[in-house]
Amino acid sequence: MSTPRTTHFSAVIRILRYLKGTIFHGLHFSSESSLALHAFCDADWAGDPTDRRSTIGYCFFLSTSLISWRSKKQTVVSRSSTEAEYRALADATSELLWICWILQDMGVSQSTSSPIYCDNQSAIQIAHNDVFHERTKHIEIDCHLVRHHLQHGILRLLSVASADQTADIFTKSHSPGQFGSLVSKLNLGSTLPT
Structure with missing residues (x-):
């Protein structure tokens, strides 16, 4: 805000163009869907070209309804x-615990582990590995967090192909076709004004 440049202005214009094109998108919550909770998590490795930090992303669904997401x-x-x-994965595990506690407070308990x-x-x-290796000691706390809840049946870790990774939309930019495909996986509803 203190020293805006043309690159900042270009980014604002791009955001406004996106908002204009998606003004009628919204989340749909079906009253007839199950209350099964599942999530997708992803990260781009060293995605920022200036400082090489990664971006993480996750999204949580209650049946087919998107209820929580983060980038x-x-x-x-x-x-x-x-x-x-x-x-x-550790951030998604923390969010899973929070969502389970909220659902439990609302009288909805999860009878099975959430994938x-x-x-x-x-x-x-x-x-899944109880043995810490030299390569994982810098993420040891995250390992304990995820492994503890994995062993107690709170979560299940399932592999998904990168092409089917819904959380990919939160971690990197995509071509318009791929972006549209990922948006459709989020089950966003689109309604025109009446």
């Missing part, structure tokens, strides 16, 4: 794609 730049530089993905879909096999293997 956030990591505060530290990840040394591998596995580390970036695991940090995203979190991740497209990084190494991150999934680290979560």
